Amino acid sequence: MSKSNAPLIEVRDLVKNFGPVIALNGVSLSVNAGEVLCLLGDNGAGKSTLIKTLSGVHKPSQGDFLVDGEKIAFESPRDALNAGIATVYQDLAMIPLMSITRNFFMGREPLKRVGPLKFMDMGFADKVAREEMVRIGIDIRNPQQAVGTLSGGERQCVAIARAVYFGAKVLILDEPTSALGVRQTSMVLKYIFQVRQKGLGVIFITHNVRHAHAVGDRFTVLNRGKTLGTYAKSEIELDDLQNLMAGGRELQDLSAELSGTV
Amino acid sequence: MSAEVKSDERLGQESTLRHLLSKPEFGALAGTILVFLFFGMTAQGSGMFAADGILNWTTVSAQLMILAVGAALLMISGEFDLSLGSMIGFAGMMIAIPTIYFGVPVWLSVVLAFAGALGIGFLNGLIVVRTGLPSFIVTLASLFILRGLTIALSILFANRTIVGGVREAAEGTFVGWLFGGKVGGAFFVFLAEQGIINKLPNGAPSVPGIPMVIVWAVVIAILAGIVLSRTHYGNWIFASGGDAKAARNVGVPVNAVKISMFMLTAFCATVYAACQVFEFGSAAADRGLLKEFEAIIAAVIGGCLLTGGYGSVIGACLGALIFGVVQIGILFTGINNDWFRVFLGVMLLFAVLFNNFVRRRVTGER
Numbered sequence: 239m240s241k242s243n244a245p246l247i248e249v250r251d252l253v254k255n256f257g258p259v260i261a262l263n264g265v266s267l268s269v270n271a272g273e274v275l276c277l278l279g280d281n282g283a284g285k286s287t288l289i290k291t292l293s294g295v296h297k298p299s300q301g302d303f304l305v306d307g308e309k310i311a312f313e314s315p316r317d318a319l320n321a322g323i324a325t326v327y328q329d330l331a332m333i334p335l336m337s338i339t340r341n342f343f344m345g346r347e348p349l350k351r352v353g354p355l356k357f358m359d360m361g362f363a364d365k366v367a368r369e370e371m372v373r374i375g376i377d378i379r380n381p382q383q384a385v386g387t388l389s390g391g392e393r394q395c396v397a398i399a400r401a402v403y404f405g406a407k408v409l410i411l412d413e414p415t416s417a418l419g420v421r422q423t424s425m426v427l428k429y430i431f432q433v434r435q436k437g438l439g440v441i442f443i444t445h446n447v448r449h450a451h452a453v454g455d456r457f458t459v460l461n462r463g464k465t466l467g468t469y470a471k472s473e474i475e476l477d478d479l480q481n482l483m484a485g486g487r488e489l490q491d492l493s494a495e496l497s498g499t500v
Numbered sequence: 501m502s503a504e505v506k507s508d509e510r511l512g513q514e515s516t517l518r519h520l521l522s523k524p525e526f527g528a529l530a531g532t533i534l535v536f537l538f539f540g541m542t543a544q545g546s547g548m549f550a551a552d553g554i555l556n557w558t559t560v561s562a563q564l565m566i567l568a569v570g571a572a573l574l575m576i577s578g579e580f581d582l583s584l585g586s587m588i589g590f591a592g593m594m595i596a597i598p599t600i601y602f603g604v605p606v607w608l609s610v611v612l613a614f615a616g617a618l619g620i621g622f623l624n625g626l627i628v629v630r631t632g633l634p635s636f637i638v639t640l641a642s643l644f645i646l647r648g649l650t651i652a653l654s655i656l657f658a659n660r661t662i663v664g665g666v667r668e669a670a671e672g673t674f675v676g677w678l679f680g681g682k683v684g685g686a687f688f689v690f691l692a693e694q695g696i697i698n699k700l701p702n703g704a705p706s707v708p709g710i711p712m713v714i715v716w717a718v719v720i721a722i723l724a725g726i727v728l729s730r731t732h733y734g735n736w737i738f739a740s741g742g743d744a745k746a747a748r749n750v751g752v753p754v755n756a757v758k759i760s761m762f763m764l765t766a767f768c769a770t771v772y773a774a775c776q777v778f779e780f781g782s783a784a785a786d787r788g789l790l791k792e793f794e795a796i797i798a799a800v801i802g803g804c805l806l807t808g809g810y811g812s813v814i815g816a817c818l819g820a821l822i823f824g825v826v827q828i829g830i831l832f833t834g835i836n837n838d839w840f841r842v843f844l845g846v847m848l849l850f851a852v853l854f855n856n857f858v859r860r861r862v863t864g865e866r
Contacts, residue, residue: 316751327749333742335809335862344739345750347732357730384522384862 244307245270246408246439247292247323252301254287261287263463265301269408269439274430275468276450277443278483279460285443288460289412292441293325294318322407326397328416334386339367341385342400370399374429391422395429408439415449427453447480459483522862524803525815527854531801531847532818532825539829548832551688551697552706561824562717563772565817567791568798569717569724570768572816574761575799576728578741578808579628579635581765583620583642584795588788589650591617591773596663596783597654599670606666607675614770620646621766625759643792651785667781679716679771680778682709713775717817720768725813737761741808797844798823801851805859822847 245268254262262284269275279285290296291303294312303310305321312318318325332341343363350359367381374395376388385393394414401409411430415423430453434440444450450457457474459466459482466482474482520526539548547553567584574581594613598604604612624642628635654661670676685708691697692705700706728734739747740754747754769788777783800806801822802815823844830840 315749319751325749333739333746333809335742335805335859336738340735340738344735344747345752347735349732356732357726358732358735360730386862 245304246306247441248302248304248307249292249298250302250304252288252291252303253299254291254296255299261463262291262298265460265463265465267441267458267465267468269441271407271439272434272437273455274434274440274442274453276454276457277441277460278445278447278450278457278479279443280445280483282462283460284463285445285460286412287463289325289410289443292318292410293323322405323410324401324404324406324408325410326394326401326412326414328413332385332393332397335384337382338371338379338385338388338396339363339381342367342370342381342396342403346404366403370403371396374399375425389422390418391425394418394426398426398429398433402433402436402438406438408441409433410441410443412443413445414442415444415446423449445483447476447483451476451479521858524810524812524858525818526803527851527858528802528815528818528822531822531851535822535825535829539825539833543829543832546832546834548829550706551691553828553832555707555710557824557828558714559711559824560828561821562711562714563775564791564794564798564823565717565820566713566720566768566772566775567765567795568802568816568820569721569813570765571792571795572799572802572804572811572813573724573728573737574765575796575804575806576741576808576811577737577758577761578744579625579758579761580639580796581621581624581642581762582636582639582792583624583646584765584769585788585791585793586643586646586650587617587620587766587769588773588776588791589783589785590620590646591770592777592783592787593650593654593663593785595774595777596666597657600663600665601658606670606673610675610679610774613774614767617766617770618763621763622759624766625762628762629755629758647785654785661785662782663784664782666777666783670778670781675774676778677712679712679774681712683712683715685709711775711779713772713779716771716775720771721813721817724764728813733757738809741810743809794823797848800855801847803851803855803858805855806852810859810862819851 248268250266252262252265253260265284265288267275267277277285277288287296291298294315294317297311303312305323310321312321315325333344336344339360343358348359348362349356350362364381371379371381374392376392376395379387385396388396398409398411398414414426414430418426427449430440430442434453442450442454451471454471456468456470457479458468459479461483469479543549548557571581571584591613594616595606595609598609598612599606620642624635624639627633628638631638651661654663667676667680670680688697688705688707688709692699698706728737736747736752736754736757739752740757744754772791773783773787776787798819799811799816800819802811802817802819804811804816826843826847827840830837830843
């Protein structure tokens with residue numbers, strides 16, 4: 239970490255065009271070490287494009303992208319990963335048929351030399367995978383078991399643990415809780431909190447205001463490709479956040495119609 | 501905080517049976533035991549389990565094992581190669597025609613045949629990964645192209661579809677021994693002297709030695725098994741077949757892995773072709789017909805999922821062993837040979853049903 243007071247990631251007035259389609263039209267946000275920034279937005283607000291831009295899949299058309307206070311241009315997801323920005327995708331994080339160990343070290347297998355040959359160090363890999371699982375709180379199971387036997391929440395946690403283990407400074411979590419039940423969600427949220435305590439920056443993408451409010455320090459609301467603003471937790475109430483995200487009035491009307499159940 | 505998560509009472513310690521069931525080769529292992537029990541009872545005293553009988557079905561199994569290991573690794577990486585059988589015919593001709601008709605030294609013909617086969621495997625793989633088309637269609641095209649080329653080019657250069665005389669050309673050469681020779685002759689003479697195995701009427705042991713095709717099968721299986729289960733490359737093979745997108749996201753070079761597996765199957769087909777050419781002393785344009793299916797069947801019986809990402813080398817070897825034992829065992833028991841295919845089909849069906857069950861179990865689907 240070069241400059242202690244510079245945000246880990248900062249983007250200013252980011253614009254991304256796909257031909258005539260303007261997917262992002264002026265996005266600004268920043269995330270600091272030891273902070274959870276929640277990125278809220280309804281479907282079509284540009285969340286996916288923003289994630290892909292931050293993780294190096296897309297190149298921004300305009301705007302500044304700063305890492306540790308320095309301008310940067312990623313050519314590939316690999317570059318972003320090397321800069322310490324790890325993205326955990328909702329459904330593409332793990333391969334269900336492969337063991338937890340094999341998934342954990344996929345693409346970054348630990349090697350040991352035997353004479354002139356290099357083999358995968360399975361003993362070490364199993365040991366680390368088991369330790370990391372215990373840290374999350376899944377310590378009953380064998381790391382050689384297939385990931386398919388883990389619950390959705392556990393899979394997300396293992397994917398996050400993997401990113402942390404490999405030295406991520408910023409975690410981008412793409413709707414980690416959207417497909418999960420209540421208990422699974424609380425497990426993931428707890429783990430996000432734990433990761434924050436370690437001093438990592440977390441960008442938590444969601445459209446569930448409750449989940450966001452539970453762990454977030456600051457909230458950036460995205461609507462129609464623009465950021466509507468960033469609020470600290472003390473500045474904004476849950477309901478206001480919900481209204482802001484949904485574009486205001488319409489949802490309030492709906493809420494009145496349904497007598498407050500939304 | 502962990503206490504709350506830990507206390508899920510529905511998760512007990514994994515039982516040994518459950519652990520065994522989650523191994524890809526479990527079905528094939530059970531099948532192998534069944535097949536041996538069956539023929540152990542029905543073919544008793546027929547000579548199937550005498551030294552020459554054992555060598556007979558081991559050789560048939562080893563031939564298929566060479567192909568099945570390649571097919572299994574390719575299948576685990578998420579692709580198929582239907583041109584495997586055609587490649588055998590083509591590679592055989594690539595060895596025989598230059599040697600017999602153009603006076604090319606036999607070792608050079610073999611080297612060129614391997615180079616050519618690897619090139620075709622590379623091309624198959626490149627087309628599949630670049631276009632994103634199913635490998636089923638791409639290699640179905642190669643199946644016809646290669647078989648057609650084999651016949652057309654044999655007629656063009658040799659004016660026949662069976663080219664003989666390779667044995668004479670390879671007499672005393674290293675490559676001739678490497679693919680068509682035998683090892684351990686002295687050991688079998690010793691066994692015959694001790695009365696452990698039978699002697700032929702002329703005093704030679706009933707088994708003259710282990711054919712090189714068995715040595716090749718064992719070496720290829722061991723190397724492939726180590727690569728798949730003990731190296732980072734093996735992890736990439738599983739990842740490429742399990743979910744190519746997820747694998748790419750973490751930096752696995754999926755395209756390179758898949759292309760290399762296509763090249764491996766082509767290599768295995770050429771080893772098989774070379775062993776046949778040097779054993780029989782001839783190449784024929786129709787060699788390897790339907791072998792692509794036999795290899796896939798062996799791999800699937802061995803626990804490979806058709807959708808990729810799951811399987812094992814030992815399973816594929818057991819699949820090939822079952823295949824060889826049944827094929828030869830039926831001859832020994834005197835059951836009409838027509839039943840072989842019926843048996844094979846039933847076996848395949850059961851293997852697929854079983855694999856489906858295992859996959860659901862492993863991935864937690866209901």
